[in-house]
Amino acid sequence: MAAPSRKPDVFQAIADPTRRQLLSMLGEREMPVTVISCHFPMSRTAVSKHLRILAEAGLVKERKVGRETRYRLEPEPLLELKRWLAYYERYWDNKLLALQRFVEGDETDGTISLITPDEDGTRSAE
Amino acid sequence: MAAPSRKPDVFQAIADPTRRQLLSMLGEREMPVTVISCHFPMSRTAVSKHLRILAEAGLVKERKVGRETRYRLEPEPLLELKRWLAYYERYWDNKLLALQRFVEGDETDGTISLITPDEDGTRSAE
């Protein structure tokens, strides 16, 4: 599944509210562009561009049917997000957090590196 | 870049790889700007601006200590992301997905709306 170019990653793709709305809309059923776009206060072309960004991030798939192109949700890339988020679960346990702060004491220089997720949350592909 | 009048939401905040790296760095320990910025290939001022964006999204907190300002992770806003993501868990079950497609049959007009999360994943407050 290697796609190492500069395609927009999932973090970028879901940053835009319009695109999040598109995802929720396309989860239920496959839809053609014209139908999709009538739910948005912008031109069909603009929606089409958002769909392209989602497609490049792997979050939607297109399928040609006659003269229309239908899009549907492809949730798999969200797993990367889930994985990224999972790392931070440990901070939601306040007790652990408090303990950690206590153990750290008063240190200030900040040069150590404990376990971290991929530095920027971008795993090449697998 | 500047902070627009509207606060950046968490989706926006984590869209940038530098900011994700900042989060993972600040999870382990509180750190002052100068120390943080020496890990990045950009100016201290640029890092400072990223920190501001994270702070406005509630993802980091500042604390003044003498002449330095220390930042640390504040994971709570990630819960919104987790909540958003949770909706899509249902699509990761391929069997459910297949069943759904079968039930939908051949319909094409796409005007129905089944349950969806907040349309754009932005809940005012909670």
Place this chain on the structure above:
DNA sequence: ATTATATGAAACCAAAAGGTTTCATGTCAA
């Protein structure tokens, strides 16, 4: 065949994002 529909590509534009450099201010150290 002709016309209407569905869509993407292209050219263009304003605003936002990400970065830089310079300057002002507050705090620590001699």
Place this chain on the structure above:
DNA sequence: TTGACATGAAACCTTTTGGTTTCATATAAT
């Protein structure tokens, strides 16, 4: 007090983003 450090604010620049309008092409319908 004087000077060095830590930081944020301001002004500025370039690239990206999100949108528009127009045009070309493929399919469908009459």
